[in-house]
Amino acid sequence: MSKILIIGACGQLGTELTLKLRTLKGDDNVLATDLRSEPVKFIGDGPYEQLDIMHPSRFNELIDNYGIKEVYHLAAVLSAKSEQDPRFAWKLNMESLLTVLEAGKDQLEKIYWPSSIAVFGPDTPKVNTPQNTVMNPNTIYGISKQAGERWCEYYFEKYGVDVRSLRYPGLIGHKAMAGGGTTDYAVDIFHKAIAEEKYECFLSRDAMLPMMHMDDAVKATIGLMETPAENVRIRSSYNLAATSFTPAVITSEIRKHYPDFEIEYAPDFRQKIADSWPDSVDDSAARQDWGWHHQYDLKELVEKMITGLKESIVFN
Ligand code: NAD
Ligand code: AKB
Numbered sequence: 001m002s003k004i005l006i007i008g009a010c011g012q013l014g015t016e017l018t019l020k021l022r023t024l025k026g027d028d029n030v031l032a033t034d035l036r037s038e039p040v041k042f043i044g045d046g047p048y049e050q051l052d053i054m055h056p057s058r059f060n061e062l063i064d065n066y067g068i069k070e071v072y073h074l075a076a077v078l079s080a081k082s083e084q085d086p087r088f089a090w091k092l093n094m095e096s097l098l099t100v101l102e103a104g105k106d107q108l109e110k111i112y113w114p115s116s117i118a119v120f121g122p123d124t125p126k127v128n129t130p131q132n133t134v135m136n137p138n139t140i141y142g143i144s145k146q147a148g149e150r151w152c153e154y155y156f157e158k159y160g161v162d163v164r165s166l167r168y169p170g171l172i173g174h175k176a177m178a179g180g181g182t183t184d185y186a187v188d189i190f191h192k193a194i195a196e197e198k199y200e201c202f203l204s205r206d207a208m209l210p211m212m213h214m215d216d217a218v219k220a221t222i223g224l225m226e227t228p229a230e231n232v233r234i235r236s237s238y239n240l241a242a243t244s245f246t247p248a249v250i251t252s253e254i255r256k257h258y259p260d261f262e263i264e265y266a267p268d269f270r271q272k273i274a275d276s277w278p279d280s281v282d283d284s285a286a287r288q289d290w291g292w293h294h295q296y297d298l299k300e301l302v303e304k305m306i307t308g309l310k311e312s313i314v315f316n
Pocket of ligand 1: 007011014035051054078169171
């Protein structure tokens with residue numbers, strides 16, 4: 001069993017991916033790391049170490065000490081936060097990836113690094129966006145993800161590093177809050193609905209975006225990582241899709257459970273970011289190459305979020 005290290009294990013995706021990997025591979029085989037001195041709850045009982053990935057020597061020390069062979073590198077500054085400090089976002093998103101890719105040359109067997117629908121920009125075809133098309137991202141986050149994809153493919157071609165990647169849509173799960181992105185509204189809205197409070201949405205009612213339940217994102221990530229290397233034809237990053245909706249559409253679905261739920265629209269700078277991203281994405285390459293299929297459409301996603309949040313309130 002290859003030992004796994006997760007960078008950014010306490011974030012929105014890391015929380016759920018760490019728990020799932022520990023369930024599948026055994027607690028002791030999955031080392032969770034993040035900036036915090038102590039882990040968040042929900043990630044299970046395996047080993048945890050504090051790691052700032054901007055300190056490569058500490059990363060290399062953990063690889064040696066734990067005999068790590070696979071790394072899931074999830075740390076990044078997301079789209080909205082990146083616009084507040086573009087140079088810091090570029091530095092973290094790029095330097096950390098290069099640190100991990102370098103370790104892939106002779107220490108690691110496999111690397112996972114997430115990209116995003118943010119690699120696309122205002123010139124990209126908006127509906128059913130193809131795998132290969134005009135990109136021209138105009139956010140610093142999107143620029144860093146596009147550059148990251150080029151680095152991944154380069155390290156695969158030039159050094160044979162087995163790095164794999166997915167272009168996630170907005171991810172929606174109940175175990176952790178979203179971490180500074182443009183799609184965060186689709187997580188926040190559930191917390192307000194459950195609390196029976198009004199939600200002030202920072203996107204407009206018609207902002208259509210691709211979205212995915214966290215369970216599907218975790219399934220896709222592990223599915224891609226477990227695919228035989230020869231079937232992973234795309235070494236930049238795979239388009240990945242499940243469903244698409246607007247704030248108005250998800251509100252209608254939530255109202256099937258909370259008929260009195262109220263929403264008010266107050267679009268801010270994140271609306272422009274949302275406008276530059278696709279409405280929907282063509283992920284047929286992922287479906288063909290490694291058998292990806294999603295489970296949650298809008299109705300199931302809303303049911304699962306409401307049930308999950310209610311349960312976590314009961315258990316806390
Ligand atoms: P997040 O912000 O919730 O979590 C990131 C984690 O990284 C945090 O726990 C943070 O403490 C940690 N981190 C930050 N700087 C670090 C550093 N210097 N060293 C070590 N750890 C550090 O983000 P997320 O939503 O979990 O996203 C994970 C990855 O998935 C990111 O690469 C993101 O771009 C990508 N992604 C996420 C979404 C989404 O909707 N959540 C969509 C597309 C792509
Ligand atoms: C964000 O909104 O920044 C992320 C993403 C889609 O990459 N959720």
